[in-house]
Amino acid sequence: MSNILNELKAQELLKGLDDSDIEKIIPVVSNIRVAKDDNIFRQGEPCKGIYMIKSGKVEISKTTPDGWRQPLVILTAGHFMGEIAAIEKTEHASDARALEPSELFLIHRNSFEELEKKEPLIMLKIIKNIALIAGFNVRRMNDKFIKALVNY
Numbered sequence: 284m285s286n287i288l289n290e291l292k293a294q295e296l297l298k299g300l301d302d303s304d305i306e307k308i309i310p311v312v313s314n315i316r317v318a319k320d321d322n323i324f325r326q327g328e329p330c331k332g333i334y335m336i337k338s339g340k341v342e343i344s345k346t347t348p349d350g351w352r353q354p355l356v357i358l359t360a361g362h363f364m365g366e367i368a369a370i371e372k373t374e375h376a377s378d379a380r381a382l383e384p385s386e387l388f389l390i391h392r393n394s395f396e397e398l399e400k401k402e403p404l405i406m407l408k409i410i411k412n413i414a415l416i417a418g419f420n421v422r423r424m425n426d427k428f429i430k431a432l433v434n435y
Contacts, residue, residue, distance in 0.1 A: 287312070291388065294335045296363040296412055304405045311394035315387045323364075323379040323387065330368035330375055332391040336360050339385020344378045356420075357382065366413050369395055 291297055291305050291312065300308075314337075317323055323334060326346055336358055343364060344354045355377065358364060368375045369392050390398075399406050 290337060291335075293361055294363065294388070295361050295416060296333065296335055296366070296409060298412055299408050300405060304402075304408070307402055307405060308390070308398070311390055311398065313389045313391065315389050317381040317385050317387065319381055319383050321381045323381060324375045326376060326378050327374050330365055330373065330392055332389050332395055333363055333365050333369045334379070335363045335388040335390075337386040337388055339387075340382040341385060342380050342382050344380070345376070346378065352378070363413075363416075370410075370413070 287309055288302060288305055291308065292300075292302075297305060297308070315334075317339075323341060324331065338360050341358045341362075341364065342354055343356050343358065344352050346352050364379055365375065372392075398409075
């Protein structure tokens with residue numbers, strides 16, 4: 284069990300959780316392997332849960348109504364995805380595709396919701412991590428948007 288404990292401790296989503304917190308999460312974590320070019324989830328699909336990247340690279344993209352795919356970000360080991368759809372209990376708003384063979388951890392949506400009820404202090408730490416990363420991403424996108432406007 285210590286190997287998966289150490290692998291989960293390396294995940295941004297679980298930063299700040301102590302070993303006993305992570306040990307409570309281990310039973311609800313699935314390990315998933317995806318091949319290069321496999322879709323992990325597609326825009327409009329129901330959310331299965333929150334994915335954490337153990338190894339590999341994943342591209343997050345959006346498809347416009349006219350079929351143009353716009354890459355948004357490339358995520359690597361330690362990053363997570365699907366969190367917004369899991370929290371909002373909605374479909375995915377983007378696509379996630381493996382750019383290389385990848386290994387992921389998945390906390391299924393219903394397990395995530397159970398953790399909210401059974402372990403509110405752990406969930407507070409997880410939600411705080413989601414908020415910190417979301418804030419960082421918004422600031423980064425704002426910077427890119429301003430640079431694009433200035434260069435236009």
